[in-house]
Amino acid sequence: MKDIKHYINGHYVGSASGKLFDNVNPANGKVISKVHEAGREEVDAAVQAAKAALRGPWGKMTLEQRTAILHKVADGINARFDEFLEAECLDTGKPKSLASHIDIPRGAANFKVFADMIKNVPTESFEMPTPDGTGALNYAVRRPKGVVGVISPWNLPLLLMTWKVGPALACGNTVVVKPSEETPTTTALLGEVMKDAGVPDGVYNVVHGFGGDSAGAYLTEHPLVDGFTFTGETGTGEVIMKAAAKGIRDISLELGGKNAGLVFADCDMDKAIEGTMRSAFANCGQVCLGTERVYVERSIFDEFVGRLKEAAEGLKIGPPDDAEANMGPLVSLKHREKVLSYYQKAVDDGATVVTGGGVPDMPAELAGGAWVQPTIWTGLADDSAVVTDEIFGPCCHIRPFDTEEEAIQLANSLPYGLASAIWSENITRAHRVAGQIEAGIIWVNSWFLRDLRTPFGGSKQSGIGREGGVHSLEFYTEMKNICIKL
Ligand SMILES: NC(=O)C1=CN([C@@H]2O[C@H](COP(=O)(O)OP(=O)(O)OC[C@H]3O[C@@H](n4cnc5c(N)ncnc54)[C@H](O)[C@@H]3O)[C@@H](O)[C@H]2O)C=CC1
Numbered sequence: 001m002k003d004i005k006h007y008i009n010g011h012y013v014g015s016a017s018g019k020l021f022d023n024v025n026p027a028n029g030k031v032i033s034k035v036h037e038a039g040r041e042e043v044d045a046a047v048q049a050a051k052a053a054l055r056g057p058w059g060k061m062t063l064e065q066r067t068a069i070l071h072k073v074a075d076g077i078n079a080r081f082d083e084f085l086e087a088e089c090l091d092t093g094k095p096k097s098l099a100s101h102i103d104i105p106r107g108a109a110n111f112k113v114f115a116d117m118i119k120n121v122p123t124e125s126f127e128m129p130t131p132d133g134t135g136a137l138n139y140a141v142r143r144p145k146g147v148v149g150v151i152s153p154w155n156l157p158l159l160l161m162t163w164k165v166g167p168a169l170a171c172g173n174t175v176v177v178k179p180s181e182e183t184p185t186t187t188a189l190l191g192e193v194m195k196d197a198g199v200p201d202g203v204y205n206v207v208h209g210f211g212g213d214s215a216g217a218y219l220t221e222h223p224l225v226d227g228f229t230f231t232g233e234t235g236t237g238e239v240i241m242k243a244a245a246k247g248i249r250d251i252s253l254e255l256g257g258k259n260a261g262l263v264f265a266d267c268d269m270d271k272a273i274e275g276t277m278r279s280a281f282a283n284c285g286q287v288c289l290g291t292e293r294v295y296v297e298r299s300i301f302d303e304f305v306g307r308l309k310e311a312a313e314g315l316k317i318g319p320p321d322d323a324e325a326n327m328g329p330l331v332s333l334k335h336r337e338k339v340l341s342y343y344q345k346a347v348d349d350g351a352t353v354v355t356g357g358g359v360p361d362m363p364a365e366l367a368g369g370a371w372v373q374p375t376i377w378t379g380l381a382d383d384s385a386v387v388t389d390e391i392f393g394p395c396c397h398i399r400p401f402d403t404e405e406e407a408i409q410l411a412n413s414l415p416y417g418l419a420s421a422i423w424s425e426n427i428t429r430a431h432r433v434a435g436q437i438e439a440g441i442i443w444v445n446s447w448f449l450r451d452l453r454t455p456f457g458g459s460k461q462s463g464i465g466r467e468g469g470v471h472s473l474e475f476y477t478e479m480k481n482i483c484i485k486l
């Protein structure tokens with residue numbers, strides 16, 4: 001059986017401890033590969049390599065040379081598209097039809113977009129008077145932050161990891177990546193692409209393992225890491241933030257959400273159903289931007305619930321290779337336990353189960369997989385944990401509202417503030433409501449429509465900082481002002 005090693009200083013290396021853990025295919029519960037678990041020794045080697053690489057050929061390259069290499073990385077992902085696709089789908093169980101349109105193309109785009117952007121975004125310059133009349137000139141330059149620790153999750157593994165690594169490298173940093181223990185393969189494979197593209201050794205490093213008391217914690221505790229970027233659960237974000245405080249290291253956190261969809265009676269119902277379907281069930285509901293709370297204006301509530309039920313029941317659940325399938329399994333049986341505990345809680349709290357609520361019947365060869373039914377509830381109280389906690393499964397609760405003010409108040413009622421979707425053909429209303437929603441990302445009559453130049457991140461407990469566009473460049477560089485007395 002294949003084993004997945006760390007990628008340190010341009011070489012694949014195993015763990016000194018010999019500790020390995022299983023990488024499981026969530027579609028059938030079978031072990032796909034064995035993964036080396038990093039101890040402090042491997043994490044230290046990766047960080048030292050990253051530090052040294054800052055002073056090596058990478059640090060001396062011109063912007064043109066560096067960005068040309070990043071284009072080659074993107075081309076390398078595209079050239080090995082099928083291998084990345086196969087690996088991502090085996091690790092996550094997601095349909096190939098989804099990963100081939102979203103995960104893998106975005107993996108490549110994340111390098112191209114930021115390689116081009118860093119060449120074109122200006123820095124500021126100010127002329128100033130001085131008492132002697134000669135004046136002075138201030139100008140700002142960007143310098144890499146240094147070694148960036150990238151801790152990434154399992155839901156969109158290649159997409160979210162490269163969303164951080166792409167701009168970090170474009171800005172001249174070096175990285176140590178700790179991918180999720182659930183989905184190590186594409187991050188490991190990217191090492192080969194980096195090598196072939198001419199990325200110098202030590203610039204891209206990968207250590208595998210778990211979070212607490214394992215590779216994740218060892219990385220955040222390492223004093224030579226200059227900043228951290230993390231996507232994942234809010235509680236984990238708090239732990240990483242504490243670790244980053246030691247040594248005053250910068251952080252960018254994209255955390256959980258319990259996002260609201262607001263559906264007004266003046267919406268285009270077809271669009272609202274199609275968009276809410278995707279936002280609740282795409283990637284088996286494992287998207288931090290997904291909608292788990294849907295608020296619908298009372299006059300169209302019954303119609304909306306009926307049509308979303310019909311759409312959810314039309315989803316085809318199946319393994320990655322099933323070309324008809326548009327919903328895969330959850331990432332693991334452990335995660336399914338969590339999701340099913342909320343399915344049970346909904347019943348205990350008196351929900352009406354509109355559809356789903358359990359585990360689908362699957363053929364014998366898939367019986368060991370982490371399958372769940374897409375699920376819709378109505379009738380829960382606003383303070384039920386099902387309505388307030390991020391479940392991260394293919395489910396949503398739908399509740400009626402009577403006024404625009406009530407809809408806004410409901411949307412803003414939780415400590416999360418990541419994303420929201422507004423469905424209304426009245427653009428004046430949509431604009432007014434969008435301005436009052438406490439979230440970092442608002443979609444109007446759409447969902448997950450992404451322009452990589454835009455600010456991306458959450459407010460309240462959904463994160464700190466923004467990435468995307470110039471905001472990524474801000475995070476991955478130190479701005480230095482140079483003042484020349486003329
Ligand atoms: N994109 C998102 O917003 C995601 C949200 N989640 C949410 O989090 C819940 C739990 O899933 P997990 O995989 O446990 O998420 P998590 O937030 O614990 O894991 C994400 C990454 O952080 C690492 N990590 C965990 N603890 C760490 C620590 N103390 N120090 C450094 N790194 C650490 C993990 O190894 C993984 O690479 C899910 O049920 C879901 O609700 C999970 C994954 C992605």
Ligand SMILES: O=C(O)/C=C/C=C(\O)C(=O)O
Nearest residue numbers: 155163231287288289450
């Ligand atoms: O960058 C994107 O387009 C997607 C981001 C999605 C997440 O951050 C998530 O699901 O965690």
